[in-house]
Amino acid sequence: MARIGVFVCHCGSNIAATVDVRAVAEAASRFPGVVHSVEYRYMCSDPGQKMIAETIREKDLTGVVVAACSPRMHEPTFRRLAEKTELNPFLVEMANIREHCSWVHDDRGEATAKAIETVRMLVEKVRRNSPLEQIRVPVTRRALVVGGGIAGIQAALDLVNAGVETILIERSPSIGGKMAMLDETFPTLDCSQCILTPKMVELSQHPLARLYTYAELDGVEGYVGNFKVKVRQKARSVDHDKCTGCGLCIEKCPSRVPSEFERGLADRKSIYVPFPQAVPDKPVLDRETCIWFTQGKCGACREICPVEAIDYEDADEISEHEVGAIVVATGYDIIGRSLYGEYGYGKLVDVLDGLQFERMCSASGPTSGRIVRPSDGEVPKTVVFIQCVGSRDDSKGRPYCSKICCMYTAKHSMLYKHKVEDGKAYVFYIDVRAGGKGYEEFVNRAVDEDRVVYLRGRVSRIYERDGTLFVKGADTLSGHQIEIRADLVVLASAVTAAEGARELGQKLRIISDRYGFFTEAHPKLRPVETNTAGVFLAGACQAPRDIPDSVSQASAAASKVLGLLSADELVREPLVARVNEDLCTGCFACEAVCPYGAAERVKREDPRTGAEIEKAYMNPGVCEGCGACLPVCRPGAVDLMGFSENQIYSEINVLTESFKVEDEAK
Amino acid sequence: MRFAFYPGCALDSSAKEYRESTEVVAGDLGIDLKEIPEWICCGSTPAHMASRLLSITLPAYNLVRARAMDVEGVVVPCASCYSRLKTANYRIARDPDLKEKVKRALGEPYEGDVPVYHVLEVLDRVICEGGLEGKIRVPLEGLRVASYYGCLLVRPPDITGFDDAEDPQLLDRVAGALGAQPVEWRHKVECCGAALAFTQDDIVLKLSGEILEDAQYAGAHVVSVGCPLCHSNLDLRQRNIEKYTGLNLGMPVLYVTQLVGLALGRTPAELGLKKHSINPLPVLKRAGVKV
Numbered sequence: 001m002a003r004i005g006v007f008v009c010h011c012g013s014n015i016a017a018t019v020d021v022r023a024v025a026e027a028a029s030r031f032p033g034v035v036h037s038v039e040y041r042y043m044c045s046d047p048g049q050k051m052i053a054e055t056i057r058e059k060d061l062t063g064v065v066v067a068a069c070s071p072r073m074h075e076p077t078f079r080r081l082a083e084k085t086e087l088n089p090f091l092v093e094m095a096n097i098r099e100h101c102s103w104v105h106d107d108r109g110e111a112t113a114k115a116i117e118t119v120r121m122l123v124e125k126v127r128r129n130s131p132l133e134q135i136r137v138p139v140t141r142r143a144l145v146v147g148g149g150i151a152g153i154q155a156a157l158d159l160v161n162a163g164v165e166t167i168l169i170e171r172s173p174s175i176g177g178k179m180a181m182l183d184e185t186f187p188t189l190d191c192s193q194c195i196l197t198p199k200m201v202e203l204s205q206h207p208l209a210r211l212y213t214y215a216e217l218d219g220v221e222g223y224v225g226n227f228k229v230k231v232r233q234k235a236r237s238v239d240h241d242k243c244t245g246c247g248l249c250i251e252k253c254p255s256r257v258p259s260e261f262e263r264g265l266a267d268r269k270s271i272y273v274p275f276p277q278a279v280p281d282k283p284v285l286d287r288e289t290c291i292w293f294t295q296g297k298c299g300a301c302r303e304i305c306p307v308e309a310i311d312y313e314d315a316d317e318i319s320e321h322e323v324g325a326i327v328v329a330t331g332y333d334i335i336g337r338s339l340y341g342e343y344g345y346g347k348l349v350d351v352l353d354g355l356q357f358e359r360m361c362s363a364s365g366p367t368s369g370r371i372v373r374p375s376d377g378e379v380p381k382t383v384v385f386i387q388c389v390g391s392r393d394d395s396k397g398r399p400y401c402s403k404i405c406c407m408y409t410a411k412h413s414m415l416y417k418h419k420v421e422d423g424k425a426y427v428f429y430i431d432v433r434a435g436g437k438g439y440e441e442f443v444n445r446a447v448d449e450d451r452v453v454y455l456r457g458r459v460s461r462i463y464e465r466d467g468t469l470f471v472k473g474a475d476t477l478s479g480h481q482i483e484i485r486a487d488l489v490v491l492a493s494a495v496t497a498a499e500g501a502r503e504l505g506q507k508l509r510i511i512s513d514r515y516g517f518f519t520e521a522h523p524k525l526r527p528v529e530t531n532t533a534g535v536f537l538a539g540a541c542q543a544p545r546d547i548p549d550s551v552s553q554a555s556a557a558a559s560k561v562l563g564l565l566s567a568d569e570l571v572r573e574p575l576v577a578r579v580n581e582d583l584c585t586g587c588f589a590c591e592a593v594c595p596y597g598a599a600e601r602v603k604r605e606d607p608r609t610g611a612e613i614e615k616a617y618m619n620p621g622v623c624e625g626c627g628a629c630l631p632v633c634r635p636g637a638v639d640l641m642g643f644s645e646n647q648i649y650s651e652i653n654v655l656t657e658s659f660k661v662e663d664e665a666k
Numbered sequence: 667m668r669f670a671f672y673p674g675c676a677l678d679s680s681a682k683e684y685r686e687s688t689e690v691v692a693g694d695l696g697i698d699l700k701e702i703p704e705w706i707c708c709g710s711t712p713a714h715m716a717s718r719l720l721s722i723t724l725p726a727y728n729l730v731r732a733r734a735m736d737v738e739g740v741v742v743p744c745a746s747c748y749s750r751l752k753t754a755n756y757r758i759a760r761d762p763d764l765k766e767k768v769k770r771a772l773g774e775p776y777e778g779d780v781p782v783y784h785v786l787e788v789l790d791r792v793i794c795e796g797g798l799e800g801k802i803r804v805p806l807e808g809l810r811v812a813s814y815y816g817c818l819l820v821r822p823p824d825i826t827g828f829d830d831a832e833d834p835q836l837l838d839r840v841a842g843a844l845g846a847q848p849v850e851w852r853h854k855v856e857c858c859g860a861a862l863a864f865t866q867d868d869i870v871l872k873l874s875g876e877i878l879e880d881a882q883y884a885g886a887h888v889v890s891v892g893c894p895l896c897h898s899n900l901d902l903r904q905r906n907i908e909k910y911t912g913l914n915l916g917m918p919v920l921y922v923t924q925l926v927g928l929a930l931g932r933t934p935a936e937l938g939l940k941k942h943s944i945n946p947l948p949v950l951k952r953a954g955v956k957v
Contacts, residue, residue: 341832395823463852465883470852 002033002127005061006119007052009043009068011098016041018102020112024067027116031123035059044074049081056085063126067095067119088131090574090642095122117658121651128647132574137621139225140324141565142167146217146504149177150547151539151554152329153199158558159327160208164565167321168203169212169231172260174278175200177331181261183361183369184415185547186407187442193277193364200279214284218318220507221597223622224534225324225570235314237285238271242309245281247273249301249310257289259366263356265374266366271301271310276364285310325534325561328508328518329554330501332540334493335390335398343389343462343491349374350469351462351489354408361415371419373488375467380423380487383416384471385409386459387429390494398494398515403544405492406433410446412490417450425452426484428459428473436548455482462489495544508535509596518542528557533572533624536560575642576623577630579616583637586614590629590638598622599629669788670732670740671699674747674894675707680902681744681894683938687923688743688785690937694801694930695792699741702731708750711861722764723771725754729780730772739781741788743923745893749818749826751782756825784819784828786892786922790836793843803931805845808954811925812849812886813837814877816896817857831855837890837922844929851884853877858899867903871910874899878907878915887953888918888946890925897921902943918946928957 006028010016021039029037071094079089097115105111145156148170159166182192218230259268270290291298302310337346363369391402413425434440446452457474471484497516510530511519521529536557539550591599602617677685714721742748758778823831838848859870901919927937
């Protein structure tokens, strides 16, 4: 016999102001199986919880319905409470009479009636609940970090330093990411390379770190604690075990192509190390531009290599690894200049994007740190910096703020003034968003000490005539249209999701927002987790983000991974699909619809013929309990624990029953 | 190709030559234009400064008349009328409340679904479909044309959907098809100052001056336009612009339909070329065009 207790919460006036809680408790006391029904001001408070616990013991309850807020809010609270009283926590249910009732209705009579029906349904459900046990799965104590920028490096370093073996994969030939391209960093103007390269080296030399550069994530299987990942090592055509990094091949290579690292401001060879401080400091061969691979001749690198490390037969290699957790740190790209017709569609060579200007400022960059016009090599006497190029611009499909541009534009204008003292620097801005430690002061320094002229407004057009750039814009503070004749223009181009982010998201089964940034599990309370257990986010792959924020987020993600890997086994909610093998016909419709890959095939012996047959098995470690397999299962062999068809239908039935009674009364 | 023709007020007054040349060229190219009976003013700038409903209802009135005509859509030569008609369609199709109000004002429903084309879009389509083949009697070889689009053909891009808003090519393509040489220049979509000519003409003199100066700098013989107001500002006011800016311009400004007419072998008189304040004939002759 069911012995169910109903506890109706006032939630202060949140529920009680709209719902007659006494009437609800009264009505519930007459529902079949209910032996106790009360209302109380705050069920989640200490005395409230105590009252429930005592009632469970005294009345020997077999089920509890708490009519209060959303289960997302306090279901864990009351289930934990049940556990302490030795009632199976899955025999406790929440009837949501706040978010689904009192908060959205005004009419007290109708709201009360709805609350009563809601409680009635949940009582019916709880009558059919069965005790469930938490699922325990083993954990592989190894982590994968995808992306070798500052976020990935920091996350990996934190992990290896805590004793967790970590695999880091990076698709370009070196780790370092965008931070390696930067000159000095705001708000302290410390050299980006100087603070980054020690970390790169530390990681590469750490015994627990395994770096795969020029590599991509090929596939992911498995589930939290037990992922199986495939890493594709792209063919480098250079045997890094033999290579000494002497650089003779690079010197000899006759093929020059625009360097990605220098943002097209300089060339690289087809066999190349992207930048001098690269890790690993050994070249890869870019087959798309290599003369040997495109025209079938040359072979200069192979001839010159003293250790015979060049291997034109080298092929992509796929390695498989087991890991317990994955940190995604794939970073960002910036919006292409070619999207901006009004700024010359990228055809004006003296209009640079922010990263190009960084390379130009860098002492190891293409101009050795001299700021010059790419068109004629002259030092620009007037430079215009334009903020929000693509950001906060609905017409380009990016209404969001890119967050880093206000600061890096202030930095750029300063760097320019430090190098060209008699130069004039103008900044067009919409607002200056300098929220951060020392950030506002930094922008003020640009204005007060370096005499950078800030103009509030947008630039409508840039055109070139006789080598001069005509920058037309509005100064919205004075209300005037202005035209500046500039020698160089630097665009603070919007931060966008990294190329290929969506495809990677699909492999990892994590969600992207409409702009391609990965979505966190909760915007405030679970900022580094994703909706897929065991996959975490760090850095600008989640949203535009500067270095300090990326580093903190990376460390946060690493600590989440450490927490996960610290246990010998993981505990998961048992609300998963289960197959009744007696009913399963082995059609595997479930396999086709399962978005998590939880449906597996198991071999069984046919009890009549003795032949080997296949049945479906839902891996409880993988299943997320979404229920997609239920409607496609024709024999009805799959059921969802905690949300069984029996439970759901009984809820619906009891509701339609009471509708019928109501209709007849009318 | 059968279209309803909405000439708009300017084509019956300051831009008669635009109407003449449009009708002549349409006839030659087999574009059947039927004038909307009893059309009324689109409301232009004054209506949308005064009342949103009025500014949508006036164009809708004309579009409803066109709907009854069994045509592909409406052809408009004036960029301002084009913008108003397109805006009416755009707003009515997206705003049910407004649609209801317009219905009450008109006394009949309108869904915002009668297609609206600028005459330039139709010319481009005809040319792309090979409608010019064998019809060019006077190729405009040697004539360097600065194609001027102005504001309202291309903006707002969501509403007009006319080519690339920042670097449109339609007019250049048409000029190229006539044998002329489109020039690369920078003021294709800059504003001429528009109706400020009536209230603050110094702004028009400055802005139109910059446009003409850049066309001249780019080596153009003529500027080609698809808007009566732009034409007024660039042509009618050019002497004032010269005085105001000190520039020596003498830059003929032709409607795109006049250029097409010339290539089709029509005479300057048939195309109303003599109605311009900057006489284009000497320049055309100098550029080697037989007129």
